[in-house]
Amino acid sequence: MTNFFFDTMNKNDELRSDRMLSNEEKKKYMQLAIDQAKEAKSQGEVPIGAVVVDPAGKVIGTGYNRRELDEDATQHAEMIAIKEACDNLGMWRLIDCSLFVTLEPCPMCAGAIINSRIKDVYFGALDHKAGACGSVVDLFSVEKFNHHPHAVRGLYHDQCAQMLKDFFRAIREKQKAAKQAQKETESQ
Numbered sequence: 439m440t441n442f443f444f445d446t447m448n449k450n451d452e453l454r455s456d457r458m459l460s461n462e463e464k465k466k467y468m469q470l471a472i473d474q475a476k477e478a479k480s481q482g483e484v485p486i487g488a489v490v491v492d493p494a495g496k497v498i499g500t501g502y503n504r505r506e507l508d509e510d511a512t513q514h515a516e517m518i519a520i521k522e523a524c525d526n527l528g529m530w531r532l533i534d535c536s537l538f539v540t541l542e543p544c545p546m547c548a549g550a551i552i553n554s555r556i557k558d559v560y561f562g563a564l565d566h567k568a569g570a571c572g573s574v575v576d577l578f579s580v581e582k583f584n585h586h587p588h589a590v591r592g593l594y595h596d597q598c599a600q601m602l603k604d605f606f607r608a609i610r611e612k613q614k615a616a617k618q619a620q621k622e623t624e625s626q
């Protein structure tokens with residue numbers, strides 16, 4: 439019975455539409471994810487943004503990292519965008535949908551992508567410390583899972599990585615300035 443279920447799921451996977459996104463479309467959606475990342479940054483969060491696009495090309499979910507704002511480890515950009523997409527469609531299956539995100543998904547988000555049956559994932563910067571789409575581990579290629587999203591790595595990588603670098607550099611400079619100010623106060 440269990441095998442039958444999984445066989446059925448795989449057959450459904452094969453029946454998915456294979457409309458390819460044009461480079462213009464990819465650029466447009468990644469720019470929307472970058473806009474979401476900028477929104478995170480404006481609120482003092484690590485700049486990471488995501489959007490979910492349905493097979494017709496409509497944006498059905500957006501999200502940006504809100505981990506600090508909400509004091510919640512699960513509030514990653516992808517999780518928020520996926521939840522919004524499910525709410526909008528009124529179903530948990532995001533068949534044939536694509537997700538665009540500025541940073542390689544972590545294991546939690548890669549799990550949510552698999553569970554929601556998202557078809558294609560486009561991400562910008564690679565995450566060598568937590569990336570679960572090839573950098574640390576590749577959850578999308580684990581054969582025993584019943585769904586294997588297709589990942590496109592490094593779309594607008596430089597722009598996405600630079601946003602993160604600039605954010606962390608600004609934090610380091612702030613900390614340095616605060617330390618310096620403290621030293622000066624102590625030596626007076």
Ligand SMILES: [Zn+2]
Nearest residue numbers: 514543544547
């Ligand atoms: Zn994540």
